[in-house]
Amino acid sequence: MAVTDTQPTPPPGIAAPAALAKRGRLRWLVVAIPYVWMLLLFLVPFFIVVKISFSTTAIALPPYTPVFDLSGGLSGIWDSVKEFTFDNYVFLTEDSLYWRSYLTSLRIAFVSTVLILIVAYPIAYGMARARKEWRPSLLMLVILPFWTSFLIRVYAWIGILKQEGLLNQFLLWLGVIDKPLVIMSTDWAVYIGIVYSYLPFMILPLYAALEKMDETLLEAAADLGCPPIQAFWKITFPLSLPGVVAGCFLVFIPVVGEFVIPDLLGGSNTIMIGRTLWNEFFNNRDWPVASAVAVILLLILVIPIVYFQNQQQKEAEKAR
Amino acid sequence: MRRGPSWFNVTSITLGFAFLYIPIIILVIYSFNESKLVTVWAGFSTKWYVSMLSNQSLLDAAWVTVRIALLTATLATILGTLAALTLVRYGRFHGRTLFSGMVYAPLVMPDVITGLSLLLLFVAIGFDRGFWTVVIAHVTFTMCFVTVVVQSRLVTFDMSLEEAALDLGATPAKTFFAVTLPLILPGVVAGWMLAFTLSLDDLVIASFTTGPGATTLPMKIYSQVRLGVTPEINAVCTVLIAIVTTGVLIASIVTKRREVERQRAERLAIQG
Numbered sequence: 001m002a003v004t005d006t007q008p009t010p011p012p013g014i015a016a017p018a019a020l021a022k023r024g025r026l027r028w029l030v031v032a033i034p035y036v037w038m039l040l041l042f043l044v045p046f047f048i049v050v051k052i053s054f055s056t057t058a059i060a061l062p063p064y065t066p067v068f069d070l071s072g073g074l075s076g077i078w079d080s081v082k083e084f085t086f087d088n089y090v091f092l093t094e095d096s097l098y099w100r101s102y103l104t105s106l107r108i109a110f111v112s113t114v115l116i117l118i119v120a121y122p123i124a125y126g127m128a129r130a131r132k133e134w135r136p137s138l139l140m141l142v143i144l145p146f147w148t149s150f151l152i153r154v155y156a157w158i159g160i161l162k163q164e165g166l167l168n169q170f171l172l173w174l175g176v177i178d179k180p181l182v183i184m185s186t187d188w189a190v191y192i193g194i195v196y197s198y199l200p201f202m203i204l205p206l207y208a209a210l211e212k213m214d215e216t217l218l219e220a221a222a223d224l225g226c227p228p229i230q231a232f233w234k235i236t237f238p239l240s241l242p243g244v245v246a247g248c249f250l251v252f253i254p255v256v257g258e259f260v261i262p263d264l265l266g267g268s269n270t271i272m273i274g275r276t277l278w279n280e281f282f283n284n285r286d287w288p289v290a291s292a293v294a295v296i297l298l299l300i301l302v303i304p305i306v307y308f309q310n311q312q313q314k315e316a317e318k319a320r
Numbered sequence: 321m322r323r324g325p326s327w328f329n330v331t332s333i334t335l336g337f338a339f340l341y342i343p344i345i346i347l348v349i350y351s352f353n354e355s356k357l358v359t360v361w362a363g364f365s366t367k368w369y370v371s372m373l374s375n376q377s378l379l380d381a382a383w384v385t386v387r388i389a390l391l392t393a394t395l396a397t398i399l400g401t402l403a404a405l406t407l408v409r410y411g412r413f414h415g416r417t418l419f420s421g422m423v424y425a426p427l428v429m430p431d432v433i434t435g436l437s438l439l440l441l442f443v444a445i446g447f448d449r450g451f452w453t454v455v456i457a458h459v460t461f462t463m464c465f466v467t468v469v470v471q472s473r474l475v476t477f478d479m480s481l482e483e484a485a486l487d488l489g490a491t492p493a494k495t496f497f498a499v500t501l502p503l504i505l506p507g508v509v510a511g512w513m514l515a516f517t518l519s520l521d522d523l524v525i526a527s528f529t530t531g532p533g534a535t536t537l538p539m540k541i542y543s544q545v546r547l548g549v550t551p552e553i554n555a556v557c558t559v560l561i562a563i564v565t566t567g568v569l570i571a572s573i574v575t576k577r578r579e580v581e582r583q584r585a586e587r588l589a590i591q592g
Contacts, residue, residue: 026492031410031419034403034463038422041460045437048444062443119339122332129329138333140572145340147513147564149521151538152557156343158549159350165359166346199340250428257430259524264545274432274524281436281528291440294433301430309424316407316471 046298053291054084064288088292098293101276102300108187108262108272109255112194113248116202119195120247124206125236128213139207146200154193154264161189161265185267193261198254202247209243210236242315249308253301273297344561351554368555378540378556385520385537388451392458393516399459400466400511401504407467408474426464434461435528442529449531457529458519465518466511473507506575513571517564 055064065083092098127138145153160166161184168180183189213236221231237244259274266272273293281290351369355362372378403423410416426434438457442449481503485495501508523538530536537556544553 027410030402031406031413034399034406034423034467035415035419037399037460037463038403038419041438041441041456042422042426045441048440049433049437052440119336122328123336126329126331126333126336129326130333141337142340144565144568145344147517147568148344148561149517149538149557149564151521151523151541152347152560153343155541155545155549155553155557156347158545159359160343160346162359162549169359196339196343199336203336253428254430257432259430259432260542274430277432277436278524287440290436294436297430298433305425305428306421308428309421312424312427313420316475 049291049294052288053088053295054086055288055291056083056085056087057286057288062287063285088288089296091289092292092296097271098273098276101271101273102296104271105256105258105273106300108190108194108270109252109258112191112198112255113252115191115195116198116251117244117248120199120202120206123199124203124210124243127203127207128210135211142200142203142207150197151260153197154261157189157193157196157265158184161192184265185270187266187270189265189267190262190270190272193265194255194258197261198251201250205243205246205250206240207243209240213239242311246308246311246315249304249311253304253308256301257297347554348558348561351551351558353551353554356550368551369559372552372555372559375552377535378537381535381537381540384451384534388454388458388526388534388536389516389519391455392462392519393512395455395459396463396466396515396519397508397512400463400515401470401508403463403467404470404474408471423464423467426461427468429461431461431522431524432528435525438525439528449529449534451534453529453531454526454534454536457525458515458522461522461525462515462518465514466508469511469514470504470507473504477503506579509571509575513567520560520564 052064057063058065123142127135127142130138158165162168163180163182163184165184167183168177171177172180183192217235217239218231221235222228226234256272257274257277258272259278262270262272262275263278266275277290277293277297280286280293350359350361352364352366353361354365354367403419407420407423435457438453438460439449442453447453477500481499482495485499486492490498521538522536523542526536527539527542530539537560541553541556544550
């Protein structure tokens with residue numbers, strides 16, 4: 001708290017500056033309530049997932065063994081730990097379905113991130129260069145679809161992309177094609193769905209970065225004889241890089257684990273890992289294997305997630 | 321230098337917004353379709369809205385979903401605002417890195433992982449799954465969104481206002497409710513609405529953590545979509561879109577108006 005350092009000590013009886021943040025019990029409560037909630041409901045569950053990924057499937061409730069029995073004390077827990085097995089992980093490497101799912105997810109996430117960046121950049125750029133009084137309304141228009149249900153927006157594309165859907169009807173009517181394109185249930189439909197659903201996540205950070213940019217830099221470049229395209233690559237794009245990075249992470253990480261879009265728009269070939277995990281859990285009822293799938297997915301994503309957190313934190317510090 | 325709209329900028333904005341809105345507009349239009357097919361127009365009809373309103377299981381699911389979303393949004397806003405205060409005001413404290421990690425990670429965490437891990441927690445501690453487990457799960461994944469929104473409001477906050485209140489003898493709690501909260505209210509309201517819509521929208525986490533008797537609307541829509549696309553689903557979606565859009569527009573107009581009034585009051589105060 002920089003403020004407290006520069007102020008003289010206040011006379012007793014009068015609250016110190018920023019005392020709202022300094023009062024003992026209140027301060028303690030403000031930190032503790034969300035902290036404990038997240039510890040118990042965000043962090044602890046991961047350890048349970050890891051534990052169950054080492055368990056064996058059983059026809060019981062819950063459908064895995066060993067189940068920790070705290071009444072047995074430490075030796076009871078140790079007996080359970082001895083029952084742990086790596087079988088689920090070995091199983092994941094043996095069945096090509098799993099590693100293919102991981103690779104497909106990473107490929108689709110990577111390609112979609114690039115596609116979204118290409119689609120979002122001109123929109124964000126146009127918004128940032130629009131007249132000042134229009135900008136809040138344009139921003140509102142980008143955020144509005146984001147508020148309407150994700151599921152609904154994916155569903156909307158089914159009617160458009162189907163064999164007898166509106167896109168094919170339109171293209172046939174235009175005469176661009178003479179037989180309907182097969183888009184639905186292919187990777188293309190998944191890409192379209194992802195680009196559509198995640199577009200605002202890329203536009204917003206890009207817009208934030210571009211709007212802050214000092215336009216006189218471009219004027220200076222033009223005065224010095226730099227052609228606009230070169231000025232874009234030398235000035236605008238590097239300055240928008242924080243937005244590009246933030247947007248790419250906001251899109252890439254969740255898309256790797258995406259379930260709804262590949263399930264509703266993709267075909268049986270588009271096996272992404274979120275879908276595999278879902279099937280493992282709901283259809284095969286194999287909780288230990290589903291947990292092992294989740295652990296590996298988390299290990300793949302942990303580096304981008306930690307990097308994303310650091311970026312977020314840095315941005316938050318800078319804004320202060 | 322380019323001033324105002326250029327040809328390129330206008331085109332990219334127009335195409336971009338067309339892409340964002342055309343699918344939604346088509347969805348809304350076909351909810352009024354006479355035909356059972358969602359792709360062939362056969363005349364105007366509101367019969368799908370009638371059939372939607374007589375679908376009792378759908379209405380039950382909608383009611384469950386709204387109750388979950390209301391509870392979720394309120395709890396998540398309280399927790400998320402506390403977390404934002406912690407992050408912005410409390411500087412360094414033991415475990416801060418872990419705390420901010422736990423606040424930012426859920427923003428990008430795939431739903432399947434959050435859903436599975438929470439379900440396994442509920443099973444491990446023997447908590448009966450149903451309405452409350454969905455609420456707890458939703459609070460956990462939505463509160464970080466509230467935190468981010470409130471945080472961005474808090475960093476622009478003028479601390480001297482709070483200090484003045486404290487110097488004048490207000491208790492910290494009173495200062496928070498009389499000074500801090502009204503000023504960060506737009507952020508808090510936006511956070512509440514975000515949590516509400518995220519909860520209303522969630523399919524994956526709810527599917528994992530729900531139990532008997534707590535089928536939510538997205539779960540209902542999802543299972544119907546898997547069976548086939550019908551205009552009745554379009555009608556349900558249209559109603560949802562209408563509600564959310566109206567809510568967001570009203571909220572943004574109200575906050576904007578309040579903001580303008582506040583700024584005017586501040587200007588008057590400065591002029592004396």
